[in-house]
Amino acid sequence: MSEKVLMKGNEALAEAAIIAGCRHYFGYPITPQTEVAAYMAKRMPKIGGTFLQAESEIAAINMVYGAASTGHRAMTSSSSPGISLKCEGISYLAGADLPALIINVQRGGPGLGGIQPGQSDYFLATRGPGHGDFHVLVFAPSGVQEMADLTLKAFDLAEKYRMPSMILADGTMGQMMEPVVLPEPQESHNDLSWAVTGTNMEREHNIVNSLYLQPQDLEDMNNQRFARYAEIEKKEAMWEEFMMEDAEICVVSYGITARIARNAINEARKQGIKVGMIRPITLWPFPKAPLAAAADKVKHFVCVELNMGQMKEDVELAISCKKPVDLCYRVGGMIPSPTEVLEAIKKAM
Amino acid sequence: MAVVFEKPHALTDAVLHYCPGCPHGIVHRLVAEAIDELGIEGKTIGIAPVGCSVMAYDYFRCDMVEAAHGRAPAVATGIKRCMPDNVVFTYQGDGDLASIGLCETVSTACRGENITIIFINNAIYGMTGGQMAPTSLLGQVTQTSPYGRDPKTQGYPIKICELLSTLDAPAYLERVTVTDVKNVKNAKRAIKKAFQNQIEGKGFSLVEVLSACPTNWGMTPTDALQWVTDKMVPVYPLGCFRDKE
Amino acid sequence: MAKVTFNEELCKGCGLCVAACPKQILALSKVRLNQKGHSPVEMTNQEACIGCAFCATMCPDCVIRVER
Numbered sequence: 001m002s003e004k005v006l007m008k009g010n011e012a013l014a015e016a017a018i019i020a021g022c023r024h025y026f027g028y029p030i031t032p033q034t035e036v037a038a039y040m041a042k043r044m045p046k047i048g049g050t051f052l053q054a055e056s057e058i059a060a061i062n063m064v065y066g067a068a069s070t071g072h073r074a075m076t077s078s079s080s081p082g083i084s085l086k087c088e089g090i091s092y093l094a095g096a097d098l099p100a101l102i103i104n105v106q107r108g109g110p111g112l113g114g115i116q117p118g119q120s121d122y123f124l125a126t127r128g129p130g131h132g133d134f135h136v137l138v139f140a141p142s143g144v145q146e147m148a149d150l151t152l153k154a155f156d157l158a159e160k161y162r163m164p165s166m167i168l169a170d171g172t173m174g175q176m177m178e179p180v181v182l183p184e185p186q187e188s189h190n191d192l193s194w195a196v197t198g199t200n201m202e203r204e205h206n207i208v209n210s211l212y213l214q215p216q217d218l219e220d221m222n223n224q225r226f227a228r229y230a231e232i233e234k235k236e237a238m239w240e241e242f243m244m245e246d247a248e249i250c251v252v253s254y255g256i257t258a259r260i261a262r263n264a265i266n267e268a269r270k271q272g273i274k275v276g277m278i279r280p281i282t283l284w285p286f287p288k289a290p291l292a293a294a295a296d297k298v299k300h301f302v303c304v305e306l307n308m309g310q311m312k313e314d315v316e317l318a319i320s321c322k323k324p325v326d327l328c329y330r331v332g333g334m335i336p337s338p339t340e341v342l343e344a345i346k347k348a349m
Numbered sequence: 350m351a352v353v354f355e356k357p358h359a360l361t362d363a364v365l366h367y368c369p370g371c372p373h374g375i376v377h378r379l380v381a382e383a384i385d386e387l388g389i390e391g392k393t394i395g396i397a398p399v400g401c402s403v404m405a406y407d408y409f410r411c412d413m414v415e416a417a418h419g420r421a422p423a424v425a426t427g428i429k430r431c432m433p434d435n436v437v438f439t440y441q442g443d444g445d446l447a448s449i450g451l452c453e454t455v456s457t458a459c460r461g462e463n464i465t466i467i468f469i470n471n472a473i474y475g476m477t478g479g480q481m482a483p484t485s486l487l488g489q490v491t492q493t494s495p496y497g498r499d500p501k502t503q504g505y506p507i508k509i510c511e512l513l514s515t516l517d518a519p520a521y522l523e524r525v526t527v528t529d530v531k532n533v534k535n536a537k538r539a540i541k542k543a544f545q546n547q548i549e550g551k552g553f554s555l556v557e558v559l560s561a562c563p564t565n566w567g568m569t570p571t572d573a574l575q576w577v578t579d580k581m582v583p584v585y586p587l588g589c590f591r592d593k594e
Numbered sequence: 595m596a597k598v599t600f601n602e603e604l605c606k607g608c609g610l611c612v613a614a615c616p617k618q619i620l621a622l623s624k625v626r627l628n629q630k631g632h633s634p635v636e637m638t639n640q641e642a643c644i645g646c647a648f649c650a651t652m653c654p655d656c657v658i659r660v661e662r
Contacts, residue, residue, distance in 0.1 A: 024431055050430040054423070055456035062420035062453070066427025069414045070394075074427065092417050196412035196428070198435050201391040205361075207406045209415040350597060354647040354660035365655055369632065370608030374654025530614055530648045563608075570608040 002182045009147040010035035010174040012182070013103065013167065014043070016148035017075055019185050020155040022101070023049035024074040026063035028056060028082060031115045032171040033105035036077040057082040061089030061102070068098040069208040071195030073155055077103035079171075080121050081112060083129065090164055091130025095210025097194075097225070099158035101151070102136070102166045105174040108306075108333040116333020117171035119255060119306035125168045126284040126314070133222055135229055137165040137236070138283040140254040144178035150281070152183050157236060159190040161228055168283060170306065172256040172335070229285075238281035239290055243269065247276030249348050250294045252315050253304035254280045257336065261304045264341035275345050283311070288318040295319035300348040304328045304341055324348075357381035359390045363407045370570020372560040373402055373469065375527045376536070380440065380467055381409065383541040387548065393436040394428055396421045398450075400442035401475040419450020422457035425464045436547055438465040444474045447507050448483040454509070461518030461552040465543045468509060471560040472581060479565030483507045486584055491565075506584055510557050514590040520552035522590040526559035526582065528574040551593065559585055596645025597661040598637055605657045607632035611649035617642050620649055 007015070014036045017025070025040040037053070044051035050067075054060035060076045067074035078086060083104045093100050104125065108118035128134045137157050139150040147169065154165035196206050212218035243265060244250065253261040258279045268275045278294060280287050294301075301323055303312040309327040316325050328344035330336045359381035367373045384390050393411035397403055399418035406413035416424040421439035429437045446454050446468050457464070473491055474480040481494040484506050488497040498506075510524045521543060525536040536558055543554035559581050561573035568576060605628060612620045612635065619639040628634045635657065637643070645662030 024427070026427065052426070052430065055452055058420065059423040059426075059453050059456065062417060062423035063427035063430070065416070065420075066396075066414065066424035066429075067431045068427075069424075070428055070431040072431040074431075088417055089420070096415070196394050196414055197432065198392040198394060199390070199410070199412055205410055205412050207413045207415070209406055209413075211403060211415055350595065350661040352659065353645060353662045354650040354658065356656040356659075360656065364604060367654065369606035370610055371654055374656070375652065378654075378656060530651050533651050570610050571613045574610070 004179040004181055007180050008177050009144045011039050012144045012148040012180045013151050014039035016151035020152045022073040022075050024067045026052045026054050026060040026076050028054050028060050030079045030082045032174050033077045033079045057085035061086040064100045065089055068100040069196050071192040075101035079105050079107050080109050087130035091132050093164045094134035096208050097162040100164045101154050104168050106170045114333040122310035125166050135284050138168050140168050140283050142255050142258045144180045148180055170256050233285040237285040237287040239287035240279040242277040244276035246274050248298055249275040249300045250298040251277040251302045257304045261341050263338040267342050268345050286314045291318040295322040301325040302344050302348050357385045359384040359410050361410050368564040370563045372527045376558050379537045379540050383544050389436045396425050396439040398441040398445040400445050405440050419445050422453040426462050429464050440467045443470045443482045443484040447509050458513045458519045458553050459516050463547055463552050465547050466555040468557045469560045470557055471562045473562045473565050475562045510590040519591050520593045521546050521554035524557040524587050528577050596643045599659045601657050602634045603628050604655045605634040610652040614648040614652040
């Protein structure tokens with residue numbers, strides 16, 4: 001077991017990626033994720049890895065595409081406007097069934113938006129960031145320890161299911177410092193026989209491709225991919241339940257807002273309010289089952305997020321609109337205080 | 350009797366989908382011959398573009414990756430950084446390399462990535478049916494320049510070898526054509542050299558091949574090759590623009 | 595003594611080989627079509643062939659095999 005060390009979220013994530021075996025980082029500067037790039041720039045040359053500052057976000061994600069097609073663990077990191085640019089490459093990664101890790105340390109938007117924390121890329125991440133029918137695995141860390149742990153998980157599942165993973169963090173998560181126990185490296189036994197490594201004149205050529213000119217072939221590929229997605233939805237959803245045993249109100253929140261909500265819930269409990277929280281850790285697959293189960297027990301849901309209610313739609317879908325769902329939100333880099341969340345909880349009573 | 354000419358091993362048996370007389374087939378063969386002669390098929394990884402040669406991944410027997418439009422040099426960079434001992438090449442057309450992917454092209458050249466780029470310049474977007482390319486000639490009539498390319502509103506043809514030769518890093522830049530046997534043999538020499546450079550670790554090598562598009566130019570294949578000689582070569586002079594020791 | 599063989603089904607009748615032949619002994623068939631509907635190239639005078647492989651050099655479709 002490693003010792004506890006004090007680390008910034010962005011740095012814990014970067015070190016965890018190295019522990020996960022990632023030796024190829026391609027990125028482009030953008031606030032507030034720049035520490036990831038800076039950390040990689042220092043570390044990679046010392047461990048025989050690649051740090052490359054690309055000419056654009058688009059180039060960076062396509063370098064990841066190239067690296068991923070050789071079966072190597074590769075990653076890029078960016079923040080919201082940069083992720084828009086990466087969407088092309090993410091779609092191609094999904095279409096070619098390539099594993100890779102994309103970090104989105106979100107800021108407020110749309111457009112250039114601001115540089116303060118946001119969660120406005122929830123739809124972008126969970127609906128498949130790019131053109132076409134696809135998903136990426138989406139992880140929403142709510143602390144520095146999870147920034148590290150979920151990075152390992154994201155790499156492993158990406159490789160297992162041959163699809164991109166995204167860590168959907170936010171400016172706060174990236175900048176905050178907390179004690180963290182760095183995870184142990186895990187052995188990977190995923191099949192990489194599809195990778196382009198040179199035929200060595202010993203096998204037929206491998207082709208990494210997302211083009212299917214025969215419509216039937218393309219439909220078949222989409223069906224195969226969605227069969228995999230169905231399996232993932234069944235097996236890989238992650239969430240945390242907090243004080244849900246007797247809860248009458250269920251807060252749903254992830255990332256930084258889940259931490260604020262936790263404070264508000266503690267305060268509400270002191271005041272005798274039976275409130276708990278379901279915190280999605282994966283946003284895709286979305287933890288529908290615990291929410292559906294909660295819908296039979298609680299009277300009201302309250303979503304807390306840094307956007308205009310994007311996750312709220314998933315909550316309503318998960319509970320088939322059986323109970324009312326309120327929204328407590330701030331946007332544009334504004335963050336709700338525990339008092340604001342507490343008021344939203346009281347309003348739901 | 351000895352065989353003096355046959356299909357190279359590095360080409361698969363797939364039937365090329367190109368139009369009759371399209372020089373893509375000639376250049377594919379030259380690339381495959383270079384791969385054969387250098388004995389590198391087993392360690393070569395090729396990157397196909399978006400454009401007419403999108404399905405190059407079916408035609409080369411080495412491992413292949415299909416890239417997004419214009420992104421082949423970035424994809425090649427990712428691959429080469431992971432597999433420095435493999436031979437990595439991209440095969441790209443003018444829309445792909447000189448328009449949508451110009452940023453990737455210039456930046457990859459500027460980094461001096463140790464890769465090989467085969468650039469087909471036929472002054473038109475072929476796959477989408479004959480639109481104006483960044484390399485279309487002044488006055489050239491295309492679907493999207495129906496009155497001829499007008500420099501006042503549509504700018505001038507972009508000269509990739511000249512542009513890249515302003516950079517310090519590239520090891521080798523040469524423009525060739527495939528209009529006749531002599532030029533095909535010269536193109537073969539240049540393409541082979543561009544691969545040899547990579548094996549020797551010399552860095553970024555790009556061969557621009559002036560090519561034809563009989564279908565979208567509305568000419569017979571032989572007339573189209575004559576048009577390359579008469580119209581394109583004066584704008585895009587053949588020759589070596591960079592050859593670092 | 596030279597021998598040229600054509601993989602006729604690959605021929606698209608583009609005529610680049612015909613134009614390249616220094617002996618002018620190649621021609622596109624005026625009477626036959628291949629499976630794809632192209633008029634394939636034909637050798638009109640095998641005796642005169644010098645095996646220079648100019649035809650094969652210009653062929654975009656690897657139709658031609660040359661022995662000498």
